[in-house]
Amino acid sequence: MSTTITSGVDATAPPAVRPTRPDRRQRWSRRAPLLPALVFAIVVTQLPFLFTVYLSTQSWNALRPGSREFIGLANYATVLSDARLRAALVNTVVLTASSVLVSVLLGLGLAILLDRRFPGRGIVRTLLITPFLVMPMAAALLWKHAIYNPSYGLINGIFGGNTDWVSQYPMVSVVAALVWQWTPFMMLIILAGLQSQSLETLEAARVDGAGPWQTFTRITLPYLRPYLELGALLGSIYLVQTFDAVFTITQGGPGRATTNLPYEIYLTTFRKFEYGEAAAAGVVVVIGTILVATFALRVISSLFRMEDAR
Amino acid sequence: MTRTANPARRTAGRTDAVWTVLAWLAGLLFFLPVAWMVLTGFKREVDAASNPPSWFFTPVLDGYRQVFDRDLTPYLLNSLMASLVSTLLVLVLATPAAYALSIRPVARWRDVLFFFISTKMLPVVAALLPVYLLVQNLGMLDNVWTLIVLYTAMNLPIAVWMMRSFLLEVPTALIEAAAMDGASLLVTIRRILLPIVAPGLAATALICFIFSWNEFFLAVNLTATRAGTSPIFLVGFITSEGLFLARLCAAATIVSLPVVLAGWIAQKQLVRGLSMGAVK
Numbered sequence: 263m264s265t266t267i268t269s270g271v272d273a274t275a276p277p278a279v280r281p282t283r284p285d286r287r288q289r290w291s292r293r294a295p296l297l298p299a300l301v302f303a304i305v306v307t308q309l310p311f312l313f314t315v316y317l318s319t320q321s322w323n324a325l326r327p328g329s330r331e332f333i334g335l336a337n338y339a340t341v342l343s344d345a346r347l348r349a350a351l352v353n354t355v356v357l358t359a360s361s362v363l364v365s366v367l368l369g370l371g372l373a374i375l376l377d378r379r380f381p382g383r384g385i386v387r388t389l390l391i392t393p394f395l396v397m398p399m400a401a402a403l404l405w406k407h408a409i410y411n412p413s414y415g416l417i418n419g420i421f422g423g424n425t426d427w428v429s430q431y432p433m434v435s436v437v438a439a440l441v442w443q444w445t446p447f448m449m450l451i452i453l454a455g456l457q458s459q460s461l462e463t464l465e466a467a468r469v470d471g472a473g474p475w476q477t478f479t480r481i482t483l484p485y486l487r488p489y490l491e492l493g494a495l496l497g498s499i500y501l502v503q504t505f506d507a508v509f510t511i512t513q514g515g516p517g518r519a520t521t522n523l524p525y526e527i528y529l530t531t532f533r534k535f536e537y538g539e540a541a542a543a544g545v546v547v548v549i550g551t552i553l554v555a556t557f558a559l560r561v562i563s564s565l566f567r568m569e570d571a572r
Numbered sequence: 573m574t575r576t577a578n579p580a581r582r583t584a585g586r587t588d589a590v591w592t593v594l595a596w597l598a599g600l601l602f603f604l605p606v607a608w609m610v611l612t613g614f615k616r617e618v619d620a621a622s623n624p625p626s627w628f629f630t631p632v633l634d635g636y637r638q639v640f641d642r643d644l645t646p647y648l649l650n651s652l653m654a655s656l657v658s659t660l661l662v663l664v665l666a667t668p669a670a671y672a673l674s675i676r677p678v679a680r681w682r683d684v685l686f687f688f689i690s691t692k693m694l695p696v697v698a699a700l701l702p703v704y705l706l707v708q709n710l711g712m713l714d715n716v717w718t719l720i721v722l723y724t725a726m727n728l729p730i731a732v733w734m735m736r737s738f739l740l741e742v743p744t745a746l747i748e749a750a751a752m753d754g755a756s757l758l759v760t761i762r763r764i765l766l767p768i769v770a771p772g773l774a775a776t777a778l779i780c781f782i783f784s785w786n787e788f789f790l791a792v793n794l795t796a797t798r799a800g801t802s803p804i805f806l807v808g809f810i811t812s813e814g815l816f817l818a819r820l821c822a823a824a825t826i827v828s829l830p831v832v833l834a835g836w837i838a839q840k841q842l843v844r845g846l847s848m849g850a851v852k
Contacts, residue, residue, distance in 0.1 A: 292677070295668030296668070296673065303688060303728055308691070310703050310706070311694070311698065314702050375598060376595060380588070386595050389603040392832060393602055396606060397785070397786045399807075400803075408608060408609065413621075414625070442602070458852075492851070502695070505697070505788065509788075528697060531701050532793065548698045
């Protein structure tokens, strides 16, 4: 409001004065509680990246002492022309996208099942959230040995046969274990959305003669959209960094069938000790993440505005 | 409850029953691997590796005994230390920050809020090498305090977002009234803010505890035998040599138990925490 009024009298307005002393003091008193957390976050999460950028310009293999020298962008040339890194990128996208998509769909189905009153609803809800609470490392081992194992695993034990699930369907095996853990997460978020829906709207739709399917696709689903987006977004943030399941179930194999970016960079760092290349790969991944995250932040931002508007 | 032979109602009752059965089946199916883990932990190794799987057996504690014989306890204590101390640090840092982003906001609070969340999006793996080299230079490899610092940074953005959403629920009129009465900041915090946001603090603490307790990537790369946390104890089970399934399941059950119990008890707060306060 005020801006529209003052815009015409800009020329006659007095020059901007520097903030007076109490003003500045007041601003710092506002900032003070924020500073410890902000400084801590910058030091611990941002400075390492600067160091990574520096390391990425070095030719440095830790197994050859004294081999360290400045080589400019040569590591980037190696990394970007590296077929393994490209394969790892593709695997990361496949792994993240399929786990997120399947767990959102399953989560939606389960949330709908739980959005009605029935005997034992609390117990079923408790049973359903448990997979998300099991330690991911323990869950990965459980799936690898107790469920997928060809000779004594649960799947072959129940259905017969002697399929070696992990080596025949490596990506599916990893994704299935991740979906099992992340479906409860999606369910909880979507269920919260379903339960915040106003009963009056649904009742109005029913009175107007809409069938249950019509009500679902025309009213409930559009209403749930922000919740589905939020679930998918948060799930992607965590799942794109998947390490435990790959490290445990397949070790990135067979061959490189399930090697994702975190595992690939881990191998370059701690198995091949190519510090320079690992750093360059890290920088490339960070740039890629920033590109994707800018988009993701826009989604969060729009959710945010909706919250304000409410 | 009239006994009308209304066919529409009878079919409605029947579909209701179908949905109920379906919900129960889904719940049991998702729980099956966990149930199998707990059951297998009480088997003898011979029964654990049997095919077809044995559902009925005499429970034994061999698995649990062996796990503790192999010194699981120090790993559990390291996990407890890393999770509790980092959670405490996170709350101490995040609560004032959330205050400065909600009740008495700084000028560009929105940018700051998004800065925090963006640190959560950056891949940890890209920071691994510099962190490793720095920690090595400081002689802090295989030290619980290293994990504490890193877990604090890892959970800080979640906690800031969560605490902010709880603080926003405090009525501004209440705070203004306190200021009018001349209450100091500390009194305002203790008498007005704390009672209202206490459940929020508990929920935030729960989420931070869960994420630190379950963290594996940093732990496996920065610790070994001295400061190893409970997931590190499990690394030994990755190769499948010898009879070990019962022991593995016993270990997996023990290390998962604290978080499973905490999550069960605090189901209500779980949603809000996992969505960083976006979903109430």
